[in-house]
Amino acid sequence: MSENVAIIGVGHSKFGTRKDVNIPELCWESMKPAFETANLEPKDIDFFVVGTAGMWSSEQAVPALIAEYADLAPKGSMRVEAACATGNAAIRVGYTAIKSGLADIVLVLGVEKMQESPNPTIIEMIGRFGSYFWEFENFGLTFPGYYALHGTAYMLRYGATEEDFARVAVKNHYYGAKNPYAQFQKEIDVETVLKSPYVAWPFKLFDCSPITDGSACVILASEEKVKEMGIEEKVWILAQGVGTGTANLSRREDFTSLASARFAAEQAYKIAKIEEPAKEIDGANVHDCFTAPEIIAYEDLRFCKRGEGVELIRNEQTYIGGKIPVNVDGGLKAKGHPIGATGVSQAVEAYKQLLRKADPGRQADVRNGRWLTHNVGGTGHYTYVTIYGLEKR
Amino acid sequence: MSENVAIIGVGHSKFGTRKDVNIPELCWESMKPAFETANLEPKDIDFFVVGTAGMWSSEQAVPALIAEYADLAPKGSMRVEAACATGNAAIRVGYTAIKSGLADIVLVLGVEKMQESPNPTIIEMIGRFGSYFWEFENFGLTFPGYYALHGTAYMLRYGATEEDFARVAVKNHYYGAKNPYAQFQKEIDVETVLKSPYVAWPFKLFDCSPITDGSACVILASEEKVKEMGIEEKVWILAQGVGTGTANLSRREDFTSLASARFAAEQAYKIAKIEEPAKEIDGANVHDCFTAPEIIAYEDLRFCKRGEGVELIRNEQTYIGGKIPVNVDGGLKAKGHPIGATGVSQAVEAYKQLLRKADPGRQADVRNGRWLTHNVGGTGHYTYVTIYGLEKR
Numbered sequence: 036m037s038e039n040v041a042i043i044g045v046g047h048s049k050f051g052t053r054k055d056v057n058i059p060e061l062c063w064e065s066m067k068p069a070f071e072t073a074n075l076e077p078k079d080i081d082f083f084v085v086g087t088a089g090m091w092s093s094e095q096a097v098p099a100l101i102a103e104y105a106d107l108a109p110k111g112s113m114r115v116e117a118a119c120a121t122g123n124a125a126i127r128v129g130y131t132a133i134k135s136g137l138a139d140i141v142l143v144l145g146v147e148k149m150q151e152s153p154n155p156t157i158i159e160m161i162g163r164f165g166s167y168f169w170e171f172e173n174f175g176l177t178f179p180g181y182y183a184l185h186g187t188a189y190m191l192r193y194g195a196t197e198e199d200f201a202r203v204a205v206k207n208h209y210y211g212a213k214n215p216y217a218q219f220q221k222e223i224d225v226e227t228v229l230k231s232p233y234v235a236w237p238f239k240l241f242d243c244s245p246i247t248d249g250s251a252c253v254i255l256a257s258e259e260k261v262k263e264m265g266i267e268e269k270v271w272i273l274a275q276g277v278g279t280g281t282a283n284l285s286r287r288e289d290f291t292s293l294a295s296a297r298f299a300a301e302q303a304y305k306i307a308k309i310e311e312p313a314k315e316i317d318g319a320n321v322h323d324c325f326t327a328p329e330i331i332a333y334e335d336l337r338f339c340k341r342g343e344g345v346e347l348i349r350n351e352q353t354y355i356g357g358k359i360p361v362n363v364d365g366g367l368k369a370k371g372h373p374i375g376a377t378g379v380s381q382a383v384e385a386y387k388q389l390l391r392k393a394d395p396g397r398q399a400d401v402r403n404g405r406w407l408t409h410n411v412g413g414t415g416h417y418t419y420v421t422i423y424g425l426e427k428r
Numbered sequence: 429m430s431e432n433v434a435i436i437g438v439g440h441s442k443f444g445t446r447k448d449v450n451i452p453e454l455c456w457e458s459m460k461p462a463f464e465t466a467n468l469e470p471k472d473i474d475f476f477v478v479g480t481a482g483m484w485s486s487e488q489a490v491p492a493l494i495a496e497y498a499d500l501a502p503k504g505s506m507r508v509e510a511a512c513a514t515g516n517a518a519i520r521v522g523y524t525a526i527k528s529g530l531a532d533i534v535l536v537l538g539v540e541k542m543q544e545s546p547n548p549t550i551i552e553m554i555g556r557f558g559s560y561f562w563e564f565e566n567f568g569l570t571f572p573g574y575y576a577l578h579g580t581a582y583m584l585r586y587g588a589t590e591e592d593f594a595r596v597a598v599k600n601h602y603y604g605a606k607n608p609y610a611q612f613q614k615e616i617d618v619e620t621v622l623k624s625p626y627v628a629w630p631f632k633l634f635d636c637s638p639i640t641d642g643s644a645c646v647i648l649a650s651e652e653k654v655k656e657m658g659i660e661e662k663v664w665i666l667a668q669g670v671g672t673g674t675a676n677l678s679r680r681e682d683f684t685s686l687a688s689a690r691f692a693a694e695q696a697y698k699i700a701k702i703e704e705p706a707k708e709i710d711g712a713n714v715h716d717c718f719t720a721p722e723i724i725a726y727e728d729l730r731f732c733k734r735g736e737g738v739e740l741i742r743n744e745q746t747y748i749g750g751k752i753p754v755n756v757d758g759g760l761k762a763k764g765h766p767i768g769a770t771g772v773s774q775a776v777e778a779y780k781q782l783l784r785k786a787d788p789g790r791q792a793d794v795r796n797g798r799w800l801t802h803n804v805g806g807t808g809h810y811t812y813v814t815i816y817g818l819e820k821r
Contacts, residue, residue, distance in 0.1 A: 057561075082670070090483050093565070095556040096511060096675060099809035103674040109691040111670025112810065113517040116507045118489060124506040128521055134528035137668070163488040168450075172486070275530070277475070277504025281496040282489060298502035416492035417505065 037257030039427045040133045041269040044073025044254035045383040050371035051218040052150045053248035058094050059104035062146050065252035065376075066105055069142070072268070073254040077106045080254075081138035085114045086125030086145040087375035091152035091160050101144065118164040118412030119324060121145065122251070122378020123275075123419035129255045130272055139260045145379030146250040157246060161374075164413045166283045179235035179243060179325065181284065181414045186237050186327035188290035195330065195345040197237045201228035202348045203326035204241045204369075207362050209354075211369025213396040218247050218371030228326075242326040247371030251379035253386070258427070270386045273405065273424040276302030280415040291342075293415030296335035300409070303420040304337075307405075307428070313338045316422070317401040318360040318388055320381040322411035323367050332409055333361070336420070360399045363388075378419065381408035385423040401425075430650035432820045433526045434662040437466025437647035438776040443764035444611040445543045446641035451487050452497035455539050458645035458769075459498055462535070465661070466647040470498050473647075474531035476505045479518030479538040480768035484545035484553050494537065511557040511805030512717060514538065515644070515771020516668075516812035522648045523665055532653045538772030539643035550639060554767075557806045559676045572628035572636060572718065574677065574807040579630050579720035581683035588723065588738040590630045594621035595741045596719035597634050597762075600755050602747075604762025606789045611640050611764030621719075635719040640764030644772035646779070651820070663779045666798065666817040669695030673808040684735075686808030689728035693802070696813040697730075700798075700821065706731045709815070710794040711753040711781055713774040715804035716760050725802055726754070729813070753792045756781075771812065774801035778816040794818075 046068035053061055070076060085098045094100060098112035117124035122145035129141035149157055162177035170176045189195050205225055211217040223241060231240035261269055278295030281287060287294065300312075309315045319336065323329035333344035338359050347353050353361040364370050364384045367377060385406040387393045404425030411418050439461035446454055463469060478491045487493060491505035510517035515538035522534040542550055555570035563569045582588050598618055604610040616634060624633035654662055671688030674680060680687065693705075702708045712729065716722035726737035731752050740746050746754040757763050757777045760770060778799040780786045797818030804811050 083672075090488065093556065094560045095483065095553075096558075096560070096806055096809050098510070098672060099559075099675045099806060102672040102809075103676060103679055107672065108674055109671045109688050111692065111695075111812075112510070112672040113520070113670075114509045115521075116509065117491070117505070127506070128508075128524070131521070131524035131528040131530060134530070135524040136527065137524060160488075163486065165489075166492075167487045167489070277506075278502040279476075279492060279495040279500065279505045281501050282492045283496060286496055295502050299504065302504075413489055413492060416489050416495075419504075 037133050037136065037259060039258040039271055040130050040255055041261050041271045042253045042382060042386050043256045043261060043266050043269045044069040044075065045386045046252040047216050047380060047383050048250045049216055050247050050249035050373060054150060058097060058148055059100050061148060061248065061250050062101050062144055063105060065250040066144060069252040069254050075254060079140055080107055080110055080142045081140050082110060082132050083107055083112045083142040084125045084128045086121040086379060087114060087147055088116055088118065088121055091157050092148055097146060117417040119374050120378060120410040120412030120417040120419045121375040123408065123410035123421055126378060126382055126421060127275055127277065127419065130275065133255055133257045139257045141255045142252065143255060143379060144250060144252045145376035147373035147375045148248045149246045149373060150248050169283055179238050182325040182328055183235040183238050184284065185290045185331060189327055189331060190237065192291050193342040193345055197229060198225055199345050199348060200237060200242055200326035201225045203323060203329045204228045206354060207323060207366040207368040210363045210397050211365025213394050214365045214370055215394065217365040217369050218245055219369045238325055244324045244367035244372040247373040249371060249373035249376045251376045251383050253379055253382050268390055270389050270423045270425065271427050273422045273428050274303040274306035276300060276420045278418045284414060292331060292335055293411065293418060295415045295418040296409065296411060299418040299420040300336050303422050307422045312336055313359045315403055316359065316405045316407050317403050318363060318399040319407040319409060320384050321361055321409040323362055324372060336409060355399050363397045363399055378410040381410060389423060389425050430526055430529065430652060432651040432664055433523050433648055434654050434664045435646045435775060435779050436649045436654065436659050436662045437462040437468065438779045439645040440609050440773060440776050441643045442609055443640050443642035443766060447543060451490060451541055452493050454541060454641065454643050455494050455537055456498060458643040459537060462645040462647050468647060470500050472533055473500055473503055473535045474533050475503060475525050476500055476535040477518045477521045478507050479514040479772060480507060480540055481509055481511065481514055484550050485541055490539060510810040512767050513771060513803040513805030513810040513812045514768040516801065516803035516814055519771060519775055519814065520668055520812065523668065526648055526650045532650045534648045535645065536648060536772060537643060537645045538769035540766035540768045541641045542639045542766060543641050562676055572631050575718040575721055576628040576631050577677065578683045578724060582720055582724060583630065585684050586735040586738055590622060591618055592738050592741060593630060593635055593719040594618045596716060596722045597621045599747060600716060600759040600761040603756045603790050604758025606787050607758045607763060608787065610758040610762050611638055612762045631718055637717045637760035637765040640766040642764060642766035642769045644769045644776050646772055646775050661783055663782045663816045663818065664820050666815045666821050667696040667699035669693060669813045671811045677807060685724060685728055686804065686811060688808045688811040689804060692811040692813040693729050696815050700815045705729060706752045708796055709752065709798045709800050710796050711756060711792040712800040712802060713777050714754055714802040716755055717765060729802060748792050756790045756792055771803040774803060782816060782818050
């Protein structure tokens with residue numbers, strides 16, 4: 036058993052429309068740099084976990100595919116899924132495999148190849164990650180609609196406007212433009228967002244994260260292995276919290292917050308002994324599948340009080356230099372959202388930020404040495420919150 | 429952290445064609461008895477894991493569905509998949525969650541509702557758990573064909589016959605007839621198998637496990653919790669091994685054995701300090717998705733030497749009273765094979781056998797207090813081997 040577990044290697048593929056590669060090739064794009072940064076070879080891996088939603092893909096057995104392609108067989112593996120929180124769920128399985136003592140070195144891969152699926156089909160399939168039977172099948176809701184219900188509830192209660200939501204997209208595109216792995220490397224302004232076509236009021240095209248192909252990879256190791264290998268560049272997993280929501284939105288008490296996110300965050304803060312998150316954490320990656328949910332995440336994570344998230348974005352307090360930088364890799368909005376890869380990509384970003392390896396113009400001031408990731412599946416059906424640190428607990 | 433983890437509650441639904449229930453109802457059929465045997469309520473659960481392959485199902489978010497139905501929210505959850513080894517993979521996630529100290533009590537549910545999907549579609553979908561691109565798409569192989577390649581290789585090398593394979597089905601139907609949860613509660617003879625129509629030579633209809641709806645549930649607890657609650661009826665997880673195979677059968681050295689199964693078994697035996705499995709273990713549940721693979725499993729698990737598995741079934745050595753009883757709950761063949769539930773169902777059987785709670789006529793002599801489960805995904809793409817014991821390690 037290992038009290039502490041660290042990320043010792045990371046890799047990230049280019050996110051976007053990746054019809055140039057098949058699934059194992061797309062996986063290898065992030066696995067190769069992960070092996071290189073960890074200074075390890077496939078034979079050193081004890082266990083590997085693949086996070087992929089994948090039901091739109093012809094290939095179902097991704098762990099076996101990469102076992103063969105990257106020579107990881109006969110080591111054990113599994114696939115993990117928690118809708119759009121799949122990546123962070125996969126990290127949990129790697130984390131507990133090491134912390135329990137069953138493995139010393141674990142590879143965690145997140146991957147999704149979504150562009151192959153015809154567009155109406157994929158929107159339909161993603162929609163099933165909401166409440167299939169009631170909201171999706173009976174009311175025809177898909178994800179823009181699910182989250183628009185949250186956006187409008189937030190507008191009504193706290194006076195947020197479509198311009199406020201647009202500011203989230205502007206920020207995330209601003210940083211996405213500086214991230215060479217991002218799907219959209221282009222700055223936009225509030226006007227661009229407001230003039231884009233409506234998808235589900237109040238969300239327009241530029242309020243929505245895109246359909247993305249991509250992979251991300253982290254290699255985790257036990258404290259003993261870190262010492263034995265003399266690894267200097269590593270980031271520790273300080274805490275993880277996880278929560279589940281009801282299947283039906285109608286069973287939720289409130290649409291301006293996600294109960295599973297609050298639960299997961301408080302669990303993680305308790306373990307990491309964090310009382311004032313915005314002061315003790317240097318930055319965060321939150322699940323901005325749409326613009327409004329990023330603002331709701333500020334509040335669920337206690338970066339500010341309920342109802343004050345909109346002030347954070349209005350006053351540019353989640354840019355670098357502000358109260359707490361958020362999604363300075365472009366977020367799901369501009370970096371892209373390959374479902375299974377997103378949570379792992381967030382971990383890659385935590386590693387880069389804490390080790391001051393972020394690209395020029397998007398390196399945060401990491402004085403506390405702590406970074407948070409917040410990964411939501413469905414409409415709060417699953418939330419995973421993980422806190423990373425330069426120093427062990 | 430908890431060195432030892434125990435099963436403290438179990439539940440099992442009726443396996444078969446279950447068009448009478450929806451997914452949460454089918455889940456609750458096994459969850460309810462699991463809560464009752466563990467003397468716990470949903471609020472006592474720290475974390476829950478759902479094993480389901482589920483791509484043939486409309487419902488994708490089963491953890492969120494049961495979170496709502498069984499009042500498990502806001503506790504954390506995820507879905508796990510490793511093709512037909514999904515159930516045992518889910519147990520691994522529950523096991524490591526507790527062993528790592530992140531949870532004290534975890535509910536592990538395996539479920540599959542397959543009969544809703546039209547038959548040609550489901551056979552096609554299951555086929556994707558082989559090598560999709562090469563063997564399935566190009567050569568049109570589905571699972572009876574994949575395993576028939578193994579069966580014929582075994583016949584050629586060791587002189588096994590169709591009658592020998594039929595004997596496995598006869599044994600498993602014999603015990604299935606005594607298991608009230610089994611899909612087929614009817615004894616058959618060798619003639620019945622031999623006269624049934626060919627599916628993929630040498631396999632006939634009665635050599636194949638069926639398409640099944642069902643769920644199974646175990647509740648796991650830490651050693652500390654077991655003590656605190658004063659639980660008398662429990663079974664410890666002594667060891668687990670896990671292996672992965674290549675995606676393509678063409679990359680395997682041999683079709684008379686599964687490399688991932690041998691790897692997983694040896695890993696488990698090493699942890700449990702077992703040298704002579706057939707002497708030190710009282711019985712096993714192995715992955716008889718077809719008849720021949722049960723014989724191959726005897727050898728991969730070292731119940732006998734390579735090539736001698738066929739002698740075990742010819743001489744009725746895997747019946748109760750023989751060298752080592754195997755699948756005395758009916759196995760996948762007669763009990764049924766709801767993919768995600770199978771591995772969990774095997775754990776339920778281990779619990780019942782070791783605590784001498786098996787149904788009349790199918791209780792093994794459990795003098796060593798150890799039971800093994802062997803759960804294979806794909807054609808050896810994943811193998812999970814778990815050893816349970818009455819005494820802690």
